[in-house]
Amino acid sequence: MxxxxxxxxxxxxxxxxxxxxxxxxxxxxxxxxxxxxxxxxxxxxxxxxxxALPPITAQEKSELEELPRRTLSEWRRSARKQGLGLRTLGGLVAAAAAVTLVLLVPGTWRFPGEARTAQPTAGAQPVEELDAETMAAIEAWAGLEPLDAMEDSDRWDEDFDFELGETL
Incomplete structure (x- = not known):
């Protein structure tokens, strides 16, 4: 039936x-x-x-009970590793930004002992380089000797040759 x-x-x-x-x-x-x-x-x-599956053994039971703790510790380890990677990446980006700033923006970096030049103000017109002929014309107008003549260092030494303790 x-x-x-x-x-x-x-x-x-x-x-x-x-x-x-x-x-x-x-x-x-x-x-x-x-x-x-x-x-x-x-x-x-x-x-x-x-x-049907056979009943679980004592070892399988302990592994099943341990599974949430192991999973959580593995998740924390990977999160820590990922955080370390992000911090490293952030540091590299900051360093790259600093290097870019130093290289691309004029006047932000100077070597030790180097005099800092005055920066133009926001509304100031940029100063153009003067050619030698224009510079000579300005010096002649002002009654100055050309700067090329001042380069003779022996003459300077003779003009200011005095012993210590003498007054001018």
Whole structure:
């Protein structure tokens, strides 16, 4: 005798433990009166017992209990490593910005001992380089000797050759 066609699906679900309580009670009442459904139910239980997983061992149980702690510690380790990488990247970006600023913006860097030149104000016109001819004309107008004549260092030494303790 075969199982009732309208009960076959419910028999498999009940064998797997997936039926709700009200349906399970109604199916158990049907199983008491139907021999074919009882045999189909027993076959389903036997088949599911073959594919069921064995009970977990003590080692597996301890590993399952340890899993949340290990997962959390691994997550913290990776977050720490990622944070370190981001801090390193931030430091490199800051260093690159400083180097770029030094190289691209004139007047921000000077060597030790180098005199700092006055920076033009916001509204000031840029000063153009004067050529030698214009500079000579300005010196002649001001009654100055050309600067080339001042480069003679021997003359300077003669003009200011005096002993220590003498006054001018």
């Amino acid at each position: 075969a199982a009732c066609p309208d009960q076959e699906e419910r028999l498999d679900l009940h064998a797997a433990g997936a039926l709700e309580d009200a349906e399970a009670v109604a199916l158990m009442a049907h199983l008491e009166s139907c021999e074919g459904c009882r045999r189909a139910f027993d076959a389903s239980v036997e088949l599911l017992a073959l594919v």
